[in-house]
Amino acid sequence: AGCGNRGVSDKTPSAGTPDKIIVQVPLAPPTAPLFKMVEDGLPEGTKLELLVYNTVDEATARVIKGEADFSVLPVNVAAKLYNSGIDISLANVNTWGILYLVSVDDKVKEWQDLKGMELYVGARGSTPDVLTQYLLRRSGLKEGEVKLTYLGSPEIAQMVINGLVKNAVLPEPLVTQVLMNNQQARVVRDFYTDWQRSEGETRLPQTGMVVSNGFVRSYPGAVTGFQKAYAGALDWTVAHPDQAAPLVETNLKMPAPVFVRSMERTRLQFAGGSGASKDVSAYLARLLDFSPDMVGGKLPDEKFYLSE
Amino acid sequence: MINFEHVYKTLRQTRVLCNFSFSAEIGKILCLIGPSGCGKTTILQLLAGLEQPDAGQITGTEDLRVSYVFQEPRLLPWKTVAENMAFVLRGVVPSAGQKELINRYLSMTGLYDYRHSYPDSLSGGMKQRLALCRAFAFPHDLLLLDEPFNSLDVPLRLGLVRQIIRMWQAEPRTIVFVTHDIMDALLLGHRVVVLSRAPAAVLDAVDVDIPLEQRKIGRDPLPACYARIMDLLESE
Amino acid sequence: MINFEHVYKTLRQTRVLCNFSFSAEIGKILCLIGPSGCGKTTILQLLAGLEQPDAGQITGTEDLRVSYVFQEPRLLPWKTVAENMAFVLRGVVPSAGQKELINRYLSMTGLYDYRHSYPDSLSGGMKQRLALCRAFAFPHDLLLLDEPFNSLDVPLRLGLVRQIIRMWQAEPRTIVFVTHDIMDALLLGHRVVVLSRAPAAVLDAVDVDIPLEQRKIGRDPLPACYARIMDLLESE
Amino acid sequence: MKNSTFLNRGLPPLFGLAVLLAAWQLVAGFYNPVVLPSPVDVLRALADLAVGGQLWEQGRLSIIRGLAGFALAVACGLPLGLLIGLNPFVAGLFRPLVVVLQVIPLVSWLLLALIWIGFSKVPVFVVFVTTFPLIVINTIQGVWSVDRQLLQMAAVFRITKSRVIREVYLPQVAPYLMAGISAAMGTTWKAVAMAELFSVQKGIGAGMAVARMNLNTAALLAWTLFLVCLGLLADWLVAQLMLGKRKM
Amino acid sequence: MKNSTFLNRGLPPLFGLAVLLAAWQLVAGFYNPVVLPSPVDVLRALADLAVGGQLWEQGRLSIIRGLAGFALAVACGLPLGLLIGLNPFVAGLFRPLVVVLQVIPLVSWLLLALIWIGFSKVPVFVVFVTTFPLIVINTIQGVWSVDRQLLQMAAVFRITKSRVIREVYLPQVAPYLMAGISAAMGTTWKAVAMAELFSVQKGIGAGMAVARMNLNTAALLAWTLFLVCLGLLADWLVAQLMLGKRKM
Numbered sequence A: 001a002g003c004g005n006r007g008v009s010d011k012t013p014s015a016g017t018p019d020k021i022i023v024q025v026p027l028a029p030p031t032a033p034l035f036k037m038v039e040d041g042l043p044e045g046t047k048l049e050l051l052v053y054n055t056v057d058e059a060t061a062r063v064i065k066g067e068a069d070f071s072v073l074p075v076n077v078a079a080k081l082y083n084s085g086i087d088i089s090l091a092n093v094n095t096w097g098i099l100y101l102v103s104v105d106d107k108v109k110e111w112q113d114l115k116g117m118e119l120y121v122g123a124r125g126s127t128p129d130v131l132t133q134y135l136l137r138r139s140g141l142k143e144g145e146v147k148l149t150y151l152g153s154p155e156i157a158q159m160v161i162n163g164l165v166k167n168a169v170l171p172e173p174l175v176t177q178v179l180m181n182n183q184q185a186r187v188v189r190d191f192y193t194d195w196q197r198s199e200g201e202t203r204l205p206q207t208g209m210v211v212s213n214g215f216v217r218s219y220p221g222a223v224t225g226f227q228k229a230y231a232g233a234l235d236w237t238v239a240h241p242d243q244a245a246p247l248v249e250t251n252l253k254m255p256a257p258v259f260v261r262s263m264e265r266t267r268l269q270f271a272g273g274s275g276a277s278k279d280v281s282a283y284l285a286r287l288l289d290f291s292p293d294m295v296g297g298k299l300p301d302e303k304f305y306l307s308e
Numbered sequence B, C: 001m002i003n004f005e006h007v008y009k010t011l012r013q014t015r016v017l018c019n020f021s022f023s024a025e026i027g028k029i030l031c032l033i034g035p036s037g038c039g040k041t042t043i044l045q046l047l048a049g050l051e052q053p054d055a056g057q058i059t060g061t062e063d064l065r066v067s068y069v070f071q072e073p074r075l076l077p078w079k080t081v082a083e084n085m086a087f088v089l090r091g092v093v094p095s096a097g098q099k100e101l102i103n104r105y106l107s108m109t110g111l112y113d114y115r116h117s118y119p120d121s122l123s124g125g126m127k128q129r130l131a132l133c134r135a136f137a138f139p140h141d142l143l144l145l146d147e148p149f150n151s152l153d154v155p156l157r158l159g160l161v162r163q164i165i166r167m168w169q170a171e172p173r174t175i176v177f178v179t180h181d182i183m184d185a186l187l188l189g190h191r192v193v194v195l196s197r198a199p200a201a202v203l204d205a206v207d208v209d210i211p212l213e214q215r216k217i218g219r220d221p222l223p224a225c226y227a228r229i230m231d232l233l234e235s236e
Numbered sequence D, E: 001m002k003n004s005t006f007l008n009r010g011l012p013p014l015f016g017l018a019v020l021l022a023a024w025q026l027v028a029g030f031y032n033p034v035v036l037p038s039p040v041d042v043l044r045a046l047a048d049l050a051v052g053g054q055l056w057e058q059g060r061l062s063i064i065r066g067l068a069g070f071a072l073a074v075a076c077g078l079p080l081g082l083l084i085g086l087n088p089f090v091a092g093l094f095r096p097l098v099v100v101l102q103v104i105p106l107v108s109w110l111l112l113a114l115i116w117i118g119f120s121k122v123p124v125f126v127v128f129v130t131t132f133p134l135i136v137i138n139t140i141q142g143v144w145s146v147d148r149q150l151l152q153m154a155a156v157f158r159i160t161k162s163r164v165i166r167e168v169y170l171p172q173v174a175p176y177l178m179a180g181i182s183a184a185m186g187t188t189w190k191a192v193a194m195a196e197l198f199s200v201q202k203g204i205g206a207g208m209a210v211a212r213m214n215l216n217t218a219a220l221l222a223w224t225l226f227l228v229c230l231g232l233l234a235d236w237l238v239a240q241l242m243l244g245k246r247k248m
């Protein structure tokens, strides 16, 4: 699998420390703690290099090439990569539910109220799409009773703001953007709570961090250190969103108020790979039922989850 | 009368006409003879209104319908022989008689069998004949001929000279005829104007005083005129 | 000897040559005269190897270096007069003498002052002269001339005829010369071949038996030859 | 002429493709199928799509959209190109517009296009916007290259402006236009897929989006292969058209 | 000649742009600025980008990538176009390849390109792949339109093949090539932005991606405006080049 790892990860001394750790991150909330980590520095002076990616293709390409040590990815993409034989494991899960049903229509309060309406959802076949379909079905709606229209999430948000779209499934921080720009828009449903309502106690894992196994083998100590630092920075971000906001603003051009307010609806919480395995496999099992392609055809085995 | 009055014309850096004056009588055939590159084609272009003089005036050409045999055949390669003729006749000649008219001129020049051929499968002389047909068929008040008999064999050429005379006698229209062949000029021209090297000036004008139909190579006063023109040309 | 043996040639649907045989003596000047469209240009193209016969054989042209004045000037519009000449001379004539050679030929035809002009600012006759210069300057064993004096005035033309005679006398090379001007043919040709209408056949070959330098318009046996050729052409 | 009939005999193009496929099969061995599936995998995925009826159902939509955009581009681009080429004032007014159309990337259009033109027509619009400048620019260059001697001839014989355009300009613009059409026809399929990828529920691009989401590279390439076939077919048709013109 | 110098006087193009801007300002009134900001908003965003140094820093990268891809496309496309035009065997082999390059959308390339070519070079590759066919196709058509009489002349005077290509073919291919270059130059900026949007950390496209995610439409359009300026500048330069050629 892969085509040879980049130099850093392959140095043989198994107990040494790497010169630098490369982490690729999306333009989204789980990235915030990493800016804090860059600012604070890692223990033992290891440098931390962040690569902000625009599309999942770009991220997967880097994972496959072994050009990143850690990568923040949707959980199902991580599973897909693992199932296609890429030598990675899930280091942690950090984001639990950032999807919401937003509407400008007063009459929409429940999923059932969408019957006969048009609902806008980000990219077809993505997790928002599948989860939306799942929740619609759980609410007793049949396929076709709600017309799903797919479009890029930013475009959907813009159209909701301009009143051109009535009902939409959006992730944070776009939800906040919509709420701030259109007074009529309301959050109708929270995917996380609806998920728990139908699945019992399992949480809804959405974004996690994968680590290349080559890196783990070379620097087990550094992985542990990184995990710890990340958990700490994550907790700090959740506790002090207003202090994290300037970091996000400079690095991601995301307006500070948007970030602060979006944190109210962004469930950031650190769970190590094996610690999250129960939630993750329950989640993946649901996706598998729904569309096997989304997880790479099968549930990943135990080795997928990085043991602490 | 068509008059050039103190006409100046410069093409790029070349002064072609410089205070050039001359006149052509309406309803007569005027021949222009002169050294290669002296400005004959430029004069025809001015007459046709395709070029404007830099200074001076050209009078008497207003409202004239001009027909022109260019020095190059200038055919449309994507049209057949017959279509090339129809191109200039459409909307001018009633479409009823058009085909018949075209065929008559094509037969006259021996192109009838080639009426469905494209120009690139014609020989040089055949292209030239087509250009002649086109100009003859187009209704005109002024006919400009720029070395129209290039690439034509002698019998064909003499035949065409006779044909032009007949056409002119049926309806006397102004013709300005540029040639390097002195004999052609003498057979066709009421007057032969001999031009100097560039910038062109009129060296002399030779009037040929016998009627067109009586002219024959060797008959007076053609030999004398021939000698006179030859002298003028060689003096240059 | 250059020989055409039972040559057949069809261009598109037109049968141009049909069992055509004829020969040209090495080191002599051969003139071809014939009705427009009879196949003269096609014969030159076959001689130059630009076309291949459909059947029959052409012998004696192997390994000959050919120089050709086409019926059209065929100049490169993006090169100046001098560059058009240099185009064919590069790699053939030592570059030391090249410029001098070019200037000599340009002066001879009165184009020297225009050596830096582009072809589209030349008159028709000037383009023709440039094509002549190019062909003369290019070292050759066989010179093909397709109506080379089109658009040239009489003194220029006679001058060029004299020039060609001088060049030939200095170094007698084979020349095949297509023209519609019988007098030019008689002044230049050792032998004048008269062709019939298409498909071309040799009607007759007239040998002119006095040396080139002694020929003059009006001097025997030119008038007799002239009449003979004229008869042949008119019989067609 | 000889050359071109040779060119259009099936053999050499097939040979080119065969070389391509062989190279692909060879290289695929070294990669994870997520990155580069082998031709066999891709053909299997293509067969699946074909059997499922998707290929035709989605493909048809994309083809219609592509052709609509392309036809629109030719229908508008040719007259505009003629006008710009002929008239300096129009050139001043519209040339920048053509550049603007050409330079603005899809994402910048997206919102405006969605709002103004509506979902299903965005791909048509995108195809139009990408191919239109090709037609216009080639037409302009064609007009500029028209033989001035023939224009003089037409002027002397007092041919009307509209006939001069149809009978003197157009035949001379034709080879330039053909180059534009040839280039535009190829780009069409790419543009339509790209636009569908961003904005539409159905069509080849939508199929590609799903395949991409699922890291199903074989399916992605199957769709791509379908596009390539479309492209080759279109190219062949355009080549036939050109030959027809050249024979004249 | 008269026409073209007129065309390149600044006035009419500026007028065209002014009309465009006025229309935009008018329409923007009806929309939320998140959907369609007014020109003034966009100019302010542009100024912000310029002051922050971003415009230049990112812009420079994109320009270099764009020009690199474009130059590569011309450098490869011209010889290949000549070869295809001249040689039916090469045509059979490479024409399908050109079509394939032209038809395959960015997303299909992406994984492969990212892995093979490396991240920072993907935009160069994408520009190459989009502009290369334009150059090739126009060159082919140019070669096909070469005057056969001049070729005969060159053959009689035994001009070597390489000189015939340089001195007879190229000058006649030039107007076709110019059309191709003109079209390609415009497309370059779109292609580079699109590729950066998908794949890269830096450059105009990356800036656009960030602006899009943050619903900063004014910034998105500011970047677009920058692209448009690039496009107009490039078009002007190409037009100058063409005029130079035409004057000859």
Ligand SMILES: Nc1ncnc2c1ncn2[C@@H]1O[C@H](COP(=O)(O)OP(=O)(O)OP(=O)(O)O)[C@@H](O)[C@H]1O
Binding pocket: B120, B121, B122, B123, B124, B125, B126, B151, B152, C011, C012, C013, C014, C016, C034, C035, C036, C037, C038, C039, C040, C041, C042, C043, C071, C198
């Ligand atoms: N490219 C071509 N395709 C088809 N037919 C042609 C082609 N070139 C010439 N022909 C035909 O071949 C015949 C002979 O042509 P050719 O050019 O050899 O005549 P020519 O004797 O040189 O006439 P001219 O004195 O008018 O130049 C003509 O009937 C012409 O129609």
Ligand SMILES: Nc1ncnc2c1ncn2[C@@H]1O[C@H](COP(=O)(O)OP(=O)(O)OP(=O)(O)O)[C@@H](O)[C@H]1O
Binding pocket: B011, B012, B013, B014, B016, B034, B035, B036, B037, B038, B039, B040, B041, B042, B043, B071, B198, C120, C121, C122, C123, C124, C125, C126, C151, C152
């Ligand atoms: N388009 C042009 N641009 C620049 N100079 C030109 C142009 N056309 C002609 N000339 C110049 O003008 C002069 C006269 O040209 P013109 O064509 O009128 O000569 P001509 O008398 O018709 O000669 P010929 O008998 O050789 O056809 C020539 O010296 C030529 O160089």
Ligand SMILES: [Mg+2]
Binding pocket: B040, B041, B042, B071, B146, C123, C124, C125
């Ligand atoms: Mg002239």
Ligand SMILES: [Mg+2]
Binding pocket: B123, B124, B125, C040, C041, C042, C071, C146
């Ligand atoms: Mg001929």
